[in-house]
Amino acid sequence: MSDTLDNLLMRLKDGIATLAELEQARALVRSDERVPDELRDVVFVEASEIEADAAALLGMLGLDDLGAMLVEAVMDEIASVPSFVDELADEGWDEIASVLREGLEDEASLGVDVVEAVMRRLPAADFARAALVAPAITAEAGEVDLSDAVLAGLGLAALPLAEAVRAEAGEVDLADAVASTLALERPPVAEAVWAEAGKVDVVAGVMSTIGVWRATAAPVVAPVVAPANVVRGGRFGVAGFALAAVALLSVVVGRLAVPVTGASDLVFASAGEVQIDNLQVGTDVQVMQFEGDGGAVILWLETEV
Amino acid sequence: MTGILGHARTALLAAALLVGGPTLVAGDALAAPPAPGARAPASNRVQIGVMVVYANNSGQVDPRLRSLQRQLEMMRFTGFKLLDQHDDTLGVNQATTLQVEGGRRVQITLVSRDEENAQIRVQVFKDNEKKVDTTLTTKRGRTVVIGIGKYQDGSLVLPVTVSD
Numbered sequence: 001m002s003d004t005l006d007n008l009l010m011r012l013k014d015g016i017a018t019l020a021e022l023e024q025a026r027a028l029v030r031s032d033e034r035v036p037d038e039l040r041d042v043v044f045v046e047a048s049e050i051e052a053d054a055a056a057l058l059g060m061l062g063l064d065d066l067g068a069m070l071v072e073a074v075m076d077e078i079a080s081v082p083s084f085v086d087e088l089a090d091e092g093w094d095e096i097a098s099v100l101r102e103g104l105e106d107e108a109s110l111g112v113d114v115v116e117a118v119m120r121r122l123p124a125a126d127f128a129r130a131a132l133v134a135p136a137i138t139a140e141a142g143e144v145d146l147s148d149a150v151l152a153g154l155g156l157a158a159l160p161l162a163e164a165v166r167a168e169a170g171e172v173d174l175a176d177a178v179a180s181t182l183a184l185e186r187p188p189v190a191e192a193v194w195a196e197a198g199k200v201d202v203v204a205g206v207m208s209t210i211g212v213w214r215a216t217a218a219p220v221v222a223p224v225v226a227p228a229n230v231v232r233g234g235r236f237g238v239a240g241f242a243l244a245a246v247a248l249l250s251v252v253v254g255r256l257a258v259p260v261t262g263a264s265d266l267v268f269a270s271a272g273e274v275q276i277d278n279l280q281v282g283t284d285v286q287v288m289q290f291e292g293d294g295g296a297v298i299l300w301l302e303t304e305v
Numbered sequence: 306m307t308g309i310l311g312h313a314r315t316a317l318l319a320a321a322l323l324v325g326g327p328t329l330v331a332g333d334a335l336a337a338p339p340a341p342g343a344r345a346p347a348s349n350r351v352q353i354g355v356m357v358v359y360a361n362n363s364g365q366v367d368p369r370l371r372s373l374q375r376q377l378e379m380m381r382f383t384g385f386k387l388l389d390q391h392d393d394t395l396g397v398n399q400a401t402t403l404q405v406e407g408g409r410r411v412q413i414t415l416v417s418r419d420e421e422n423a424q425i426r427v428q429v430f431k432d433n434e435k436k437v438d439t440t441l442t443t444k445r446g447r448t449v450v451i452g453i454g455k456y457q458d459g460s461l462v463l464p465v466t467v468s469d
Contacts, residue, residue, distance in 0.1 A: 268376055269447030277424065278440040285436060 005032055006063055012044075012054035013064070022050065034061055350396045351423050351445065353413055354466040357389040357405055360452075361459030373464060376450060382459060407456045408432050411463065416440060423467045429453045443467055 008025040011017035017025070022044060030040045035057065043053040058064035358370060358377065363384030366374055370385045377385050393401035400414040409431050416424040423445050429437040431454065443449050448466040455461075 267447055269443050269449055273444040273447050274449055275442040276439065277442055278438075280438040282434070282436045 002032065002034070004028060006058070006061070009054045009058050009061075009063070013051050013058060015051050025054070029057070349418060350394050351415055351418055352466075352468045353393050353395050353401055353415070353425075354448075354468070355391045355401075355403060355411070355413065356387060356464045357391070357403070358462040358464065359386045359388050359406070359456060359459060360384070360462045361386075361457070363458075373450075377462060380452065380460070380462070384459070385462075388461075405453065405461060405463075407454065407461065409453060409461070411453060413465065418445070421445065425465070425467060427451060427465070445469055 005025065005028040008017060008021050008028065011021055012025055026044045029035050029043055039057075039060075043057060044050055046053075055064065356370075358367075358373070360377055360380060360382040361384040362382060365384045365386065367385055367387045369387050370377070374385060388406060389403070391401070391403040395401060395413075395415040397415050397417055400412050402410060402412045405411055409429060410433075412428045412430070414426040414428075416426050418424065421444060422442050424440060424442045426440045427437070428435060428439075436454065441449065446468045448464050451463045451465055453461050453463055
């Protein structure tokens with residue numbers, strides 16, 4: 001029975017069926033289980049829609065491709081819709097319409113001419129805003145991070161760029177390049193440090209900071225010059241011993257609270273622990289005595305030797 | 306300390322040198338020295354330690370002199386190098402001699418000693434000519450620094466330690 005109905009529907013769709021075949025098709029539709037109940041009484045009612053109803057039933061039953069019929073139906077419907085574009089579009093619209101049409105046709109790649117239908121249905125007022133679309137898209141694009149999408153498209157995982165840059169930077173010495181760009185010679189830091197280290201005594205500072213040095217030994221002597229030049233002839237049987245001139249005998253008195261490295265257990269005598277009992281110097285010797293705030297005494301004799 | 310004591314020392318020193326007479330020796334109060342040549346008993350002997358230090362302005366400090374640096378810097382030098390070290394044991398009236406750079410010779414004699422102090426005589430010769438002759442009394446176990454003249458770009462300094 002199904003085959004009979006199917007054949008009748010084909011003939012009705014093609015417009016070659018007889019009235020008897022139409023009546024037979026109506027009877028079979030009412031009894032065929034494949035046809036929904038709501039359709040059994042509404043098809044093949046209007047004489048002008050016999051072919052369309054047959055085509056629709058064939059499509060519903062999976063016996064025919066409805067695409068062509070639908071396209072034709074759509075086109076019939078479109079043709080019956082008044083065109084707003086024709087009424088509202090100006091000369092500029094023709095150019096836009098042409099571009100859009102080409103684009104849509106390329107994209108659609110269909111035999112269906114939906115372009116015309118779409119274009120007809122687009123209100124001209126909306127297209128007047130089209131000029132704003134491009135800038136809006138541009139603006140939005142500026143805020144869109146495409147990197148992940150691009151990396152994904154290239155089959156690459158998103159890279160931890162910051163870490164990568166840091167890692168590379170750790171191996172790249174930019175100093176020379178920067179100095180060169182600035183037309184500067186790279187300072188010889190190491191050499192400078194060594195040179196300065198040779199002149200700078202950090203020991204005293206460190207010792208002072210940790211409190212190893214006694215306060216009495218710290219002050220630098222403020223010279224209290226006490227010239228004691230004396231000519232003492234004949235003492236040694238030579239004309240020679242007088243006080244004047246240069247070279248020296250100096251006595252420095254102070255106290256050191258810590259043992260001397262390399263000269264163990266040295267402790268300097270304080271001012272009260274040393275007494276100059278006698279001092280005789282040659283004629284070319286000058287004597288001066290200094291004393292510091294810490295009680296240290298410096299007896300400075302100079303000779304011209 | 307810079308006041309009375311300092312000026313008193315200066316005046317004392319100047320007076321001793323100006324008068325030129327018998328040397329004012331505080332050590333006179335010490336025990337009388339034994340006869341020359343007599344071997345002092347062990348208890349009367351002292352240890353004499355002398356370092357020869359070249360003080361200059363090189364900024365380089367011999368690590369062995371770090372503890373001396375603060376004292377030596379009082380003489381306005383920045384560099385110190387240990388050239389030699391001499392140790393000896395002396396009885397009263399016994400002397401020790403060391404040759405020092407720059408054609409110098411230093412002779413140190415123990416003049417006397419008591420339970421606490423020692424009196425030593427220091428003589429400095431330059432090309433066999435005596436340039437300095439001084440006697441000083443110091444507490445034993447202490448170090449006295451003596452500069453003995455110019456040398457190269459600096460001076461020679463002798464830290465002298467008298468101990469038991």
